[in-house]
Amino acid sequence: MTRPVPPCANTEIDLWFQRDDESNGSWQVRQQAAVAFCRNACSPATREACLEQALRHPACKQFGVVGATTAGQRRDILTARRAEQRRAAA
Secondary structure, eight states, X not given: OOOOOOGGGGSOGGGTSOOTTOOHHHHHHHHHHHHHHHHHHSOHHHHHHHHHHHHHXXXXXXXXXXXXXXXXXXXXXXXXXXXXXXXXXX
């Protein structure tokens, strides 16, 4: 069974990642556009699957927009999950 192709698969990669020559201010604007695209074009289930896949792969959490989240938001999610795991283990 094949999985449906998410709408983001048909976009330019530049939408999701900061270009080497791009200012942080310009990237912030484009980053928010990428998050909005993801929220509007993808179903909640697709966004969640994309996010969970990124959280399982360390390199994916460092850059770009994935699952309607920024790299900083993904780092925060992982930090919160680790804290929750520590509390549960205590």
